[in-house]
Amino acid sequence: MQQKVKDQFIRRVIDYYATLGTAAEIQHTQSVANYTRLIADADNRDPHQTDLLELAAWLHDIGCPASRRVYGNSRPENQQHEGRLIVNEWVKEINWLTSDEKIWLANVVGTHHQFQSAVEYRFEPLFEADLIVNMTEGYYKAEKAEHLYEKLMVTTYGKELYKQLFLKKCDNDSSQPQFSSIPTIKK
Numbered sequence: 001m002q003q004k005v006k007d008q009f010i011r012r013v014i015d016y017y018a019t020l021g022t023a024a025e026i027q028h029t030q031s032v033a034n035y036t037r038l039i040a041d042a043d044n045r046d047p048h049q050t051d052l053l054e055l056a057a058w059l060h061d062i063g064c065p066a067s068r069r070v071y072g073n074s075r076p077e078n079q080q081h082e083g084r085l086i087v088n089e090w091v092k093e094i095n096w097l098t099s100d101e102k103i104w105l106a107n108v109v110g111t112h113h114q115f116q117s118a119v120e121y122r123f124e125p126l127f128e129a130d131l132i133v134n135m136t137e138g139y140y141k142a143e144k145a146e147h148l149y150e151k152l153m154v155t156t157y158g159k160e161l162y163k164q165l166f167l168k169k170c171d172n173d174s175s176q177p178q179f180s181s182i183p184t185i186k187k
């Protein structure tokens with residue numbers, strides 16, 4: 001997939017959030033898309049599949065602003081429903097995706113909170129990336145980290161990253177970052 005085509009698509013998503021959503025939603029989406037790409041690549045997905053997963057990640061929460069407007073909340077079932085409608089509309093104008101890929105994108109966005117769907121539609125990297133970013137943003141309590149890991153993390157790199165970020169047992173004071181291996185830069 002050409003980077004130029006992908007960038008144009010990403011700019012459209014950013015523009016949508018900048019107009020109707022929030023800056024935090026752009027930030028969240030960008031983080032999920034970055035982790036999705038890294039996890040998909042480490043999971044040996046082929047480059048085209050990795051691109052599609054990245055695009056799906058950019059779209060995954062696209063139903064949130066509409067869900068808030070229509071239902072007054074962004075509960076998973078509502079935002080997934082609105083997201084699917086938006087994706088179905090947007091992909092109509094895109095000629096560089098096959099019809100199967102368009103259906104897949106709508107299915108991913110329309111079910112992205114469900115682990116079983118992640119397995120069925122093979123979007124585990126996106127599902128895990130979203131969980132990691134949601135954990136980072138404090139959406140789940142730290143006590144739940146181990147349970148969520150056991151239940152929902154399946155890819156090798158996703159699991160490794162999740163463990164590093166949320167399950168690391170620190171002997172030292174965890175409030176003090178350990179930067180001893182980084183050389184001092186002289187001004």
Ligand SMILES: [Fe+2]
Binds near residue numbers: 028032060061130
């Ligand atoms: Fe998300």
